[in-house]
Amino acid sequence: MEISQHKTWITDFYQKRGWLQLSSSRRLNFLVxxxxxxxxxxxxxxxxxxxxxxxxxxxxxxxxxxxxxxxxVLDEVLILCEKYNIDMDELTKHSETKLVNRFVTD
Structure with missing residues (x-):
């Protein structure tokens, strides 16, 4: 299963159990x-x-x-991405761009 498929699956799983509507601060507590x-x-x-x-x-x-x-940990990050409508490809691209800009000098 690809990460985007898992994000859809975990979002549905949480939604069916009434967990998705928990506040972001509670989700952050679960992540910690x-x-x-x-x-x-x-x-x-x-x-x-x-x-x-x-x-x-x-x-x-x-x-x-x-x-x-x-x-x-991954599941909690994926749920936060869902809550803030962040695409996983966007997230990984941002990570790579930030690291290249910070550490690649050639």
């Missing part, structure tokens, strides 16, 4: 929460358990957890 969970997943992958009570997991499970949390 997901970024925090991603941070924890990466920390666990990089340094292992950081509390003796943490469940022992395999490297593959830790890697899969990073994928899960990255997907959650």
């Amino acid at each position: 929460e997901e970024v925090g969970e991603l941070s924890q997943a990466i920390r666990k992958y990089e340094i292992g358990r950081d509390h003796p009570g943490d469940e022992v997991t395999t490297t593959q499970q830790d890697h899969d957890h990073i994928i899960e949390e990255l997907a959650d």
Whole structure:
């Protein structure tokens, strides 16, 4: 599935559950929460358990957890794009243009 197809799918999924109409500030809170969970997943992958009570997991499970949390972050970004009518191609083009203008000197 391409990113634009997933954006349509996730938007429909949220709409059917009444989640799409939540305010942008609430959506931003969800994004921050997901970024925090991603941070924890990466920390666990990089340094292992950081509390003796943490469940022992395999490297593959830790890697899969990073994928899960990255997907959650992506979904929150896609919903914010939907709320502000931002096309994913426009978003990626803006990113590339900004980086080229900032860092490419030749």
